[in-house]
Amino acid sequence: xxxxxxxxxxxxxxxxxxxxxxxxxxxxxxxxxxxxxxxxxxxxxxxxxxxxxxxxxxxxxxxxxxxxxxxxxxxxxxxxxxxxxxxxxxxxxxxxxxxxxxxxxxxxxxxxxxxxxxxxxxxxxxxxxxxxxxxxxxxxxxxxxxxxxxxxxxxxxxxxxxxxxxxxxxxxxxxxxxxxxxxxxxxxxxxxxxxxxxxxxxxxxxxxxxxxxxxxxxxxxxxxxxxxxxxxxxxxxxxxxxxxxxxxxxxxxxxxxxxxxxxxxxxxxxx
Ligand SMILES: Nc1ncnc2c1ncn2[C@@H]1O[C@H](COP(=O)(O)OP(=O)(O)OP(=O)(O)O)[C@@H](O)[C@H]1O
Numbered sequence: 001x002x003x004x005x006x007x008x009x010x011x012x013x014x015x016x017x018x019x020x021x022x023x024x025x026x027x028x029x030x031x032x033x034x035x036x037x038x039x040x041x042x043x044x045x046x047x048x049x050x051x052x053x054x055x056x057x058x059x060x061x062x063x064x065x066x067x068x069x070x071x072x073x074x075x076x077x078x079x080x081x082x083x084x085x086x087x088x089x090x091x092x093x094x095x096x097x098x099x100x101x102x103x104x105x106x107x108x109x110x111x112x113x114x115x116x117x118x119x120x121x122x123x124x125x126x127x128x129x130x131x132x133x134x135x136x137x138x139x140x141x142x143x144x145x146x147x148x149x150x151x152x153x154x155x156x157x158x159x160x161x162x163x164x165x166x167x168x169x170x171x172x173x174x175x176x177x178x179x180x181x182x183x184x185x186x187x188x189x190x191x192x193x194x195x196x197x198x199x200x201x202x203x204x205x206x207x208x209x210x211x212x213x214x215x216x217x218x219x220x221x222x223x224x225x226x227x228x229x230x231x232x233x234x235x236x237x238x239x240x241x242x243x244x245x246x247x248x249x250x251x252x253x254x255x256x257x258x259x260x261x262x263x264x265x266x267x268x269x270x271x
Pocket of ligand 1: 043
């Protein structure tokens with residue numbers, strides 16, 4: 001059974017519909033990335049998974065509809081939604097923040113704390129430091145660490161690389177690689193196309209509220225529309241760049257373009 005199953009999701013803010021007919025699922029141990037430009041509707045999808053939006057369609061977590069579930073109930077069912085700005089209490093120490101994240105399972109808090117320190121050794125070094133004195137990258141690690149303290153089955157990450165220097169992005173990438181060795185489902189939203197592709201089993205590409213493509217990173221790299229619109233280069237070049245590493249892609253081309261190519265029909269829906 002999928003951890004989360006999203007079917008024909010539509011999201012509204014008042015009369016304005018910002019997400020249309022979005023369907024996807026995440027299985028245990030799978031990392032699914034939702035990638036798209038500003039305003040594509042990525043965060044609105046994540047917020048629907050915790051009932052923060054006015055949404056229609058079907059969303060089930062481990063087979064149960066989430067429609068009437070509170071954030072607390074969803075957390076108890078194993079969903080952890082990591083949003084840096086909301087997860088962290090700035091005036092508390094790293095350790096205090098982590099311990100608050102573990103409130104669901106007091107008996108295993110110590111074990112979870114050790115797991116988080118293993119994943120992010122810098123957090124153990126800074127254990128007594130106030131959260132608001134950490135660097136941006138360290139705060140992101142702390143936010144992810146707090147989310148892990150409740151021992152989730154599904155970790156939902158909203159743009160973990162936003163505003164981070166490349167070297168810090170690499171640290172987050174390493175931690176995600178380590179997380180992947182556990183049987184944890186991860187749903188990652190990213191504007192950083194290379195980061196989204198690098199870690200995913202499956203990538204969902206979105207533009208203006210709709211899925212325009214989905215598939216494995218390798219499949220999508222072969223797709224000319226994807227390479228031109230999302231990578232800004234031909235598919236041969238994109239595949240080559242993936243083989244030799246993202247650093248070799250000129251930075252001017254790494255920027256995600258928000259354009260919709262005229263005449264392109266949305267294809268490759270997730271189901
Ligand atoms: N609270 C809100 N009220 C009204 N419109 C909203 C609200 N939140 C988001 N929107 C609109 O919904 C659309 C999708 O926004 P959303 O934040 O989901 O996109 P996104 O892909 O996550 O973009 P970003 O990467 O910039 O966060 C945008 O047009 C945005 O302006």
